[in-house]
Amino acid sequence: MDKQLQRDLTKWLKSQSKLAKRWLMLSVGLGFISGLLLIGQAALLAHILHQLIIEHTDKSELVAHFIGLTAVVGLRAACSWGREVFGYRCGEQIRLHIRQLIMQRLHNLGPAYIKGKPAGAWASLVLEQVEEMQDFFSRYIPQMSIAVLVPFTILVVVFPLNWAAGLIFLITAPLVPLFMALVGLGAADANRRNFKALQRLSGHFFDRLQGLSTLRLFNRAEAEAENLHAASDVLRKRTMEVLRLAFLSSAVLEFFSAISVAMVAVYFGFTFIGELNFGTYGVPLSLFTGLFVLILAPEFYQPLRDLGTFYHAKAQAIGAAESIVEFLNAEADEMKQGTENLPSPETIEIEANALEVLSPEGQVLAGPLTFTIKPNEHIALVGPSGAGKTSLLNAILGFLPYRGSLKVNGIELKSLEHSQWRQAISWVGQNPMLVHGTVRDNITLGNPLATDEHVRQVTQQAYADEFINRLELGDQHIVGDRSGGLSVGQAQRIAVARAMLQNGAFWLLDEPTASLDANSERLVLDSLSIAVRGQTTLMVSHRLDQLSMMDRVFVMDNGQLVQDGHFDTIREQGLLAEMLANKDMRDLDA
Structure with a gap:
């Protein structure tokens, strides 16, 4: 993945975290308090051991210290619990927001755009990929602040006691994030490839599951099973690649943290036996100081190690965000809508003038079209497959963008509030x-x-x-x-x-009897003839023998309205005459 793209995606992810700033601050605050309590715990433990070993203090005199140590441990546990809760709330709120962004974008683009991808791919985008961002917001983002605050506080405490130990901490601390970044360079790419493989498998599996009966009838079930196996094997490889990087990152961080702690331990060991004599500001090294710093040593690196552990969450989030941001920023025209109410919703009149129906990508699907559907008029829309009938219906429904003019009761469709407009529509489709x-x-x-x-x-x-x-x-x-x-x-x-x-006052019928047997077709047509009486109706029909019952017939071909008139007037000319002749020939052959 391009580094600039990674930076842009990281910036986008961090901008989303502002939505849950309260939960984020609470999580960071509890993490910092836990760090302060950790210093107090180390001081109490070192003091107790110093008193018992060096000063030979009676245990009964240290009861208050033991109680204090127990209280500090309990408070740290409470802080850790609170961090988990607040971190989860932070991630939850942001995930809900991102899902809302996706759903709103899908809503604005409409069904015509959604059908361009397999349903499984959308499911993967909305569910799995958004879910993979949880750890980034709940753990990685808060840990970035804690990984700075807690080690800095420990340095402030350690340097006045022993500058040599503080210097070891200061020099070795950058090694952890440095190697974390080096190992994680390819993690975002690996996660991106993993999500792409998951999208392909989800879409492939869902589509094949829906068409299982067809595949079995054409004896393709085994072949498609092999394809699914191949797709799942690709996903397995991508997932193992991500896991390898995650384990490698953890191992590298543990190694350098262990080396750094060992250096501090060796320094204090040689200082206690008199081999080293620096870092103590001229004061003999006490057991309290040695124990205090040694107890803090692994805890100094722990926030950095945790950040490294959660670094794969950042890589996962960047990999997931690529598809989401790409979708949210896709150059696709949304069907604009306004806030005007539909005047006189009891009757519907539709006027189109130089209307061009566009795909979400801006391609002209049909038009220019100019026509008028008068109130209470029944219109049949016919034409060969690919003529643009469905595109016109989608534009009228508000599912596709358009150029030109498309008015409903004198108001431009773009200016209408679409939910109210659709309340005025009674829709029956072929499926x-x-x-x-x-x-x-x-x-x-x-x-x-x-x-x-x-x-x-x-x-x-x-x-x-x-x-x-x-x-x-x-x-x-x-x-x-x-x-x-x-x-x-x-x-x-x-x-x-x-x-x-x-x-509804406007009935939109898209071949409502296309898949029916003769008896069901008769029943449906009878019920529809009663229902649409006195209502404005536009019906796409494949039954040419029913056209004479309509007030007018629109004939479309290659996205153009090539004929418009009463059936008896236009039946002997143009494309409609050819369609009727072909139907008669089929009837004779039958």
Whole structure:
């Protein structure tokens, strides 16, 4: 990874820590207090041993010191517990904020952008990668301050007692962070590669799991299993690479810390036997001083060692942040929205003038388009695959950005508050999306406060009651993920009932009968014909024999609106005539 990129990502991560400044300060404060208590503990312990060994003081005279030592140990334990709690709260608050940033960005980009990546990749981004930042904020960031404050305080205490020991501390202390940085140079790259491998595996696995039946029907299950095995093996190698660096970093830090403590111990050992005679300011070295400094020696390096231990958390966070920052800063147009309310939501009129529908990356998907859908008018939208029909629907729904003008009841769509606009839409797609829950939960998805009577009414109108009544639990029947436990026709009728309960003034139908059998198609069409009566309707349809029932027909091709008029007027010319001729030929062949 480029060093400048690492610095930018580190700067971004640290800027996020400002959001939990209170928890961060509490964690650092308790760490510093724990360091002060550590000095007091070392002083008490050295004093007790000095009194017992050198002064031959009776143990009964040192009871207060023993009680004080016990109290200090208890207070240090309490500080350590508090540090963990406050550190966790710090990380938790920042992780929640980062997740909100991601979810808000996803919300602004809309479903059209989200579908561009496997669902597993998004799950990895929102869950695993954000979670990997916890230790960075809860431990590494507070430890950076503690690793400076505590050793500095120990130096201030040690230098007046023995300048030689203080000088050893001062010279050897920079070695720990120096070698920590050298070992950790490749850690961020290793973590970045690990997260990329995890994203690929997550997306690959989720997609294959969804299409398992198709893979088995085409005898591709074993081949895809091999692909999954290969992807998981790549992840295993990347993970082991990260672990190797983490263990190497810990081993190097322990080695240099042990060498430094040994140097202090050797110095005091030779001083006690009279081989060395410096560092004591001309005063004989006492057992108290020697024990006090030796007890503090490993604790002097401990904050630096802890910082080294948590250094891999920084590498993990940088590796995770790369994809997150890249996504948050991606050059993708968001569908702008305003705050204006929809005037006269009981009737809907849509006007498009030189409308160009854009992808989030700025590519023109359809247009320029100019048309008007009048209040209570029923419009059929037809065209070959790739003509731009779905792109137009996504623009009307507010899921894709656009250039030009797209007005709803005279107000530009960009100026409308989208949640209110969507409340005015009753939507039925070709692949009904049912959430995990009861049948009733899915019917009342857009209107959870609906009464039992209202729910019963829409289920009857959508002909959904005929199979709901046969279910053992009725509308309390549990629906699994991806409409599990229901047929496509049953799920579609629930979707129609849901749209009826929404009671929108604008009905948007995207081939609502594309996947249905003849009986289900008839029932769905009958219920829809009743529901859309007197409402503005735009329906994408593959059933050309139903176009005569619509007020007008829009024909699209290559992103352009090539025909617009009543079915009887345009049926014998242009693209619609070709589509009808091809349909007639297929019917004859059948």
